[in-house]
Amino acid sequence: MTKNTLLYAVLVAATVAAPFLFPSYTAxxxxxxxxxxxxxxxxxxxxxxxxxxxxxxxxxxxxxxxxxxxxxxxxxxxxxxxxxxxxxxxxxxxxxxxxxxxxxxxxxxxxxxxxxxxxxxxxxxxxxxxxxxxxxxxxxxxxxxxxxxxxxxxxxxxxxxxxxxxxxxxxxxxxxxxxxxxxxxxxxxxxxxxxxxxxxxxxxxxxxxxxxxxxxxxxxxxxxxxxxxxxxxxxxxxxxxxxxxxxxxxxxxxxxINLGIFMVVCVLLGGKGTLWGPVIGAVLFHVFKEVTWNYILGGQWVALGLLIVIIVVFFQDGLMGYLKHVRPGWFGIKVDTKGATS
Amino acid sequence: MSAIIDVSGVSKSFGGVKANTDISMTVEEGGITGLIGPNGSGKTTLFNSIVGYHPVDGGSIRFEGQEISKMLVPEIARLGLLRTFQQTRIYGEMNCVENMLISLPHRKLSIWDAFRRNTSEDRERAEHLLDFVGLFEKRWLQASSLSFGQQKLLEFAMALMNEPTVLLLDEPTAGINPTLINGLIDRLRRANTEFSITLFIIEHNMRVIMNMADTIYCLAHGQMLASGKPEEIQDDQRVIDAYLGAH
Structure with missing residues (x-):
C-alpha cells in the first residue's frame, strides 16, 4: 500500500512539474x-x-x-x-x-x-x-x-x-x-x-x-x-x-477516423479491462504517433494500420493482458490453501 | 406444504415443433421436485418458460401466487426464482470470489448499494459457500480456468449466494466426476434443508433423482407423461417405454 501511495505521489508530482520542466512539450x-x-x-x-x-x-x-x-x-x-x-x-x-x-x-x-x-x-x-x-x-x-x-x-x-x-x-x-x-x-x-x-x-x-x-x-x-x-x-x-x-x-x-479510432487502439495496445492498460496504451500510442507523424510523414497512416494489424493478430490482450498471462501471481491469480476446511 | 410454482396449461412451440403442449404441474414449497424425460422431451423449454426466457404461447405460470408468465428474466430472478444453466454459465474473466460477490441478491440492493464496496460479511459468506462446494483453494483463480465440473459447482455456489426461494437446476450432475456425485447430492440436500431452498431439478441420472426427489414429473414429446413419487415413476410402464423408445 505504501509503495502504491509513493508511486502515485511521484506520478502526480511529475504531472505538475512536467510543463515547467519541458515547456516546449506542453502541447x-x-x-x-x-x-x-x-x-x-x-x-x-x-x-x-x-x-x-x-x-x-x-x-x-x-x-x-x-x-x-x-x-x-x-x-x-x-x-x-x-x-x-x-x-x-x-x-x-x-x-x-x-x-x-x-x-x-x-x-x-x-x-x-x-x-x-x-x-x-x-x-x-x-x-x-x-x-x-x-x-x-x-x-x-x-x-x-x-x-x-x-x-x-x-x-x-x-x-x-x-x-x-x-x-x-x-x-x-x-x-x-x-x-x-x-x-x-x-x-x-x-x-x-x-x-x-x-x-x-x-x-x-x-x-x-x-x-x-x-x-x-x-x-x-x-x-x-x-x-x-x-x-x-x-x-x-x-x-x-x-x-x-x-x-x-x-x-x-x-x-x-482520428481520435475515434485512436482511443480504441490505445486501449488495445495497453490491455482491455484493466485500470492501467489504457493509460500505458495511451502513452505508447502517443509516442508512436508522434514519431511516425514526424519522421515518416506520408507513411504515417500505413504505419498506424500496420500497428493495428500487429496488435489485433498477435497481442489481442494488450500489454497488461500479456503480463497477466505470463505473471498471473502479480494479479493475485493463485491457488490458496490457507484456511480451507474441506 | 403448498404449491410455490403453479404451472397450468402451458404450451410453447418453436416454428413447427411443439416443445411443450398443455403442461400443468406444481412445485411444492420446501421440497425437492424432479423433472425427467428423454432428450428433446421439452424439459429445458419448460424451465425457460418458467424463468421468463421466452414468452409462452398459452397458459399461466404462478410463483408464490403471482402471475409471472409476462415478466422478464431479471425481474423473475429478483423475485427469488433462480435457475442454473445446462451449459454451465459463469463469469469467465473474474475469479471465483468475484463471481460469488456479484451474485449477491440484487432484489435487496438499491442503486446506491451498487456504489458501495462489498462488506466483510459478504466476503465471509462467499468464502464459506466456496468452501461448502469445495472450491476454497481455487477461489483466486479465474473462473474460466476451472474444469467443467468445478464450474458447475461454482455456478451452484453462486446460486446459493443469491439466497433464492426456489432454485431450478438444469442437470446439476452432468459432467461431474462420478466419485463427486455423492458429495453433490449431499450438498443439494443440505441446500434444501439448511438454507431451506425449494429445489426443482432436471436430471438424467436416475440414481440421483430417485434418491433425492419427493415428487417426479416425466415429460415425453412435450407432454406430461406421468407424475408421482419416485417409486411410482420407476415402476410406471409408460415412463420405461418412453426411455427405451417404445413410442
Whole structure:
C-alpha cells in the first residue's frame, strides 16, 4: 500500500512539474492527457463492460459544441456570433472568458451524460458488432447534422472566444485542465471498479445472459456506465474546444477516423479491462504517433494500420493482458490453501 | 406444504415443433421436485418458460401466487426464482470470489448499494459457500480456468449466494466426476434443508433423482407423461417405454 501511495505521489508530482520542466512539450503532454482520458473512458464500456463503442467520439464532438455554445451564449447571441465568424466583432473580457470556461466545461459534461442517458436504452438493445456499427453511425450522423446547422456555424465550424492569456500561459492552463480531469477520472475509476457496480459491469461483459438470469439490473448499469464515460469525454471535448480556438464539425469535432479510432487502439495496445492498460496504451500510442507523424510523414497512416494489424493478430490482450498471462501471481491469480476446511 | 410454482396449461412451440403442449404441474414449497424425460422431451423449454426466457404461447405460470408468465428474466430472478444453466454459465474473466460477490441478491440492493464496496460479511459468506462446494483453494483463480465440473459447482455456489426461494437446476450432475456425485447430492440436500431452498431439478441420472426427489414429473414429446413419487415413476410402464423408445 505504501509503495502504491509513493508511486502515485511521484506520478502526480511529475504531472505538475512536467510543463515547467519541458515547456516546449506542453502541447504534446496536453494531447497525451486527452488520449489518456478518452482511452480510460472508452475502456469503461469497451473493456470493462464488453460493449465496443465506435461512437464515443460523438460525446467528444458534442462536448466541444456544448462548451462553445455555453461559453459564447452566456454573453452573446450564438447565431450572430457564428454569422460573423470572427470574434473581433465581439470583444470578450477576461472574466467573461473564464466564466465561460468554468461553466462551459462541466456543462458540456452534463449535457453529454444526459445524451448518453437518452440514447443508451436505444443502443443497448444492440449487441457485439451491431453495437459498434450502431454507435459509429451515431457519430457520423451527428457530424453531418451539425455541419448543416447554420446556428452552429455549419460546415465552417465555430470560433471560440479569444483567450486573454499569452499563448504560452494558455497552453499551460489547457494542460492543467486536461491533466486535472485525467487525474480525477483515474481516481474515480480506481474507486468505481472496486465497487459492486464495477463487478456488475464485468459480469455483463463475461456473460450478459447469466447476469440477467441472476437478477442484475443490466440495462440500468450499462446506461449509467456509458453516461459517466460520456460526462468525462464531453468535458475533454469542451477543453479541446478552448484549446483549438476554431474547430469544424467533420474533421475536428466528430473526427471518427482520428481520435475515434485512436482511443480504441490505445486501449488495445495497453490491455482491455484493466485500470492501467489504457493509460500505458495511451502513452505508447502517443509516442508512436508522434514519431511516425514526424519522421515518416506520408507513411504515417500505413504505419498506424500496420500497428493495428500487429496488435489485433498477435497481442489481442494488450500489454497488461500479456503480463497477466505470463505473471498471473502479480494479479493475485493463485491457488490458496490457507484456511480451507474441506 | 403448498404449491410455490403453479404451472397450468402451458404450451410453447418453436416454428413447427411443439416443445411443450398443455403442461400443468406444481412445485411444492420446501421440497425437492424432479423433472425427467428423454432428450428433446421439452424439459429445458419448460424451465425457460418458467424463468421468463421466452414468452409462452398459452397458459399461466404462478410463483408464490403471482402471475409471472409476462415478466422478464431479471425481474423473475429478483423475485427469488433462480435457475442454473445446462451449459454451465459463469463469469469467465473474474475469479471465483468475484463471481460469488456479484451474485449477491440484487432484489435487496438499491442503486446506491451498487456504489458501495462489498462488506466483510459478504466476503465471509462467499468464502464459506466456496468452501461448502469445495472450491476454497481455487477461489483466486479465474473462473474460466476451472474444469467443467468445478464450474458447475461454482455456478451452484453462486446460486446459493443469491439466497433464492426456489432454485431450478438444469442437470446439476452432468459432467461431474462420478466419485463427486455423492458429495453433490449431499450438498443439494443440505441446500434444501439448511438454507431451506425449494429445489426443482432436471436430471438424467436416475440414481440421483430417485434418491433425492419427493415428487417426479416425466415429460415425453412435450407432454406430461406421468407424475408421482419416485417409486411410482420407476415402476410406471409408460415412463420405461418412453426411455427405451417404445413410442
Amino acid at each position: 504534446f503532454l496536453a494531447t497525451l492527457w486527452l488520449f489518456i482520458i478518452v482511452a480510460l473512458t472508452w475502456d469503461m464500456t469497451g473493456g470493462q463492460m464488453g460493449y465496443n463503442s465506435l461512437g464515443n467520439i460523438f460525446f467528444y464532438g458534442t462536448g466541444m459544441y456544448t462548451g462553445a455554445v455555453i461559453a459564447i451564449g452566456l454573453y452573446f447571441p450564438v447565431g450572430e456570433w457564428t454569422d460573423a465568424s470572427r470574434s473581433e466583432v465581439f470583444s470578450v473580457t477576461a472574466s467573461q472568458y473564464y466564466t465561460g470556461m468554468i461553466i462551459g466545461i462541466p456543462g458540456a459534461g452534463l449535457f453529454c451524460g444526459l445524451c448518453a442517458f437518452i440514447i443508451g436504452p436505444l443502443f443497448f438493445g444492440l449487441r457485439g458488432p451491431y453495437f459498434a456499427i450502431g454507435t459509429l453511425g451515431l457519430a457520423i450522423a451527428a457530424g453531418e447534422i451539425v455541419s448543416n446547422i447554420e446556428w452552429l456555424g455549419g460546415g465552417q465550424g465555430i470560433s471560440m472566444p479569444h483567450s486573454p492569456l499569452h499563448p504560452d500561459f494558455e497552453k499551460v492552463l489547457i494542460y492543467f485542465l486536461y491533466a486535472g480531469l485525467g487525474v480525477v477520472l483515474f481516481g474515480f475509476l480506481r474507486w468505481f471498479y472496486s465497487t459492486r457496480f464495477g463487478a456488475a459491469i464485468n459480469a455483463i461483459r463475461d456473460d450478459e445472459e447469466k447476469a440477467e438470469a441472476m437478477g442484475i439490473h443490466t440495462l440500468r448499469y450499462k446506461t449509467i456506465t456509458w453516461a459517466i464515460s460520456a460526462v468525462f469525454v464531453g468535458m475533454a471535448g469542451a477543453i479541446s474546444a478552448f484549446q483549438l480556438i476554431h474547430f469544424e464539425p467533420l474533421e475536428t469535432a466528430y473526427q471518427t
